[in-house]
Amino acid sequence: MKSMKTVVVNDTMQRGYRYVLAAPAGRGFDPQFKPELSPREMLALGVFGGVYMRDCGDEFPKSWFAKAKFQEPGSFVHDAALNYFGVNASQPLSVWRAKGWINEAHDPRGWFQWYCRYFLGRRLPEEDARQIKRWRAMARHVAQVKKNCRKGGGSCRPRQRQALLHWAYDSRKY
Numbered sequence: 654m655k656s657m658k659t660v661v662v663n664d665t666m667q668r669g670y671r672y673v674l675a676a677p678a679g680r681g682f683d684p685q686f687k688p689e690l691s692p693r694e695m696l697a698l699g700v701f702g703g704v705y706m707r708d709c710g711d712e713f714p715k716s717w718f719a720k721a722k723f724q725e726p727g728s729f730v731h732d733a734a735l736n737y738f739g740v741n742a743s744q745p746l747s748v749w750r751a752k753g754w755i756n757e758a759h760d761p762r763g764w765f766q767w768y769c770r771y772f773l774g775r776r777l778p779e780e781d782a783r784q785i786k787r788w789r790a791m792a793r794h795v796a797q798v799k800k801n802c803r804k805g806g807g808s809c810r811p812r813q814r815q816a817l818l819h820w821a822y823d824s825r826k827y
Contacts, residue, residue, distance in 0.1 A: 657674055658674045659671055659672070659673050659674075660673075660674065660712060660773070660775075662670050662712050663711070664708045664712065665708050665762045666762060669762060670759075670773045671741070672759075672777075673687060673775065674773055674774035675774055675775065675776045676774040676776055677688070677774060678773050678774050679691065681774070681776075682756050682771075683700070683781060683782075683785055685785055686785045686788060686789075687795065688768070688822075688825035689787070689821060689822055690731070690818070690821045690823050691772065691821075692713070692717055692765070692768060692769045692772055693717040693720075694701055694712070694718060694825070695699045695719035695765070695818060695819075696717055696718065696720070696722070696764050697720040697721060697722070698722070698737040699722040699736045699737040699817060700722075700733050700736060700765075700818050701731070701735060701736075701743055701765070701819065702724075702730075702731030702733055702741060702743060702814075702821050703723045703724040703731070703735035704723070704724050704728070704729055704730070704731055704732075705762070705765065706762065706765070706766065706769070707723050707726070709764060709766075709769075711720040713769055713773070715720065716748050717769075717820060721810050722735045722736075723735070724811035731743065736818075737815065737825070738807060738812075738814050738815040738818075739811065739816065740757055740811045741812075741814045741815075742811075742813070742815035742816040742819065743819070746762070746763065749763050749789070755767055756780055756783075757762075759777060759780055760780075761795060764784060764787065764788070764819075764820065765819065767780065768784070768786045768788075768821060769786070769803075786793050788820055788821070789819045791817060791822060794813050794816065794817055794820075794822075795817060795822055795827060797810070797823060798810050798813055798814060798817070798827045799815065799827050802818050802827065804826070804827065805825070805826065805827075814827075816823070820827055
């Protein structure tokens with residue numbers, strides 16, 4: 654039997670957090686979860702205004718960050734120009750916390766952090782089900798873009814398209 658790898662996290666938001674990689678990276682996903690973009694692809698396209706997860710290079714593969722569109726070190730101001738569609742489609746972390754969308758014990762940065770860890774192979778059945786349900790709910794935005802925009806019309810509904818990129822939907826192709 655193959656031993657499972659344990660990841661220890663020490664970044665600005667978590668110290669000593671541990672999780673086990675129970676599935677192969679990029680595989681073994683729940684059948685209801687079919688993201689169109691990997692974390693590496695999302696970061697390279699430009700998401701979250703270039704300030705999200707810059708201090709997580711020790712936890713995740715270096716290749717994920719090689720082409721990431723990040724702010725300069727020391728800058729903590731969201732820059733919409735770094736986003737693929739050039740608009741801000743984010744809500745502050747404080748809003749996510751107030752709405753109960755954050756699992757502070759496991760993923761204090763929110764859905765994308767959950768997705769990165771899930772992609773690597775972490776499995777937390779209850780949390781995975783909750784986050785996949787949230788991901789699936791974003792499909793209504795895909796339907797709205799498809800209904801109201803011509804295919805590939807990136808200037809149509811840019812905030813909605815950027816938000817979809819945040820959730821691993823490749824809104825460039827709708």
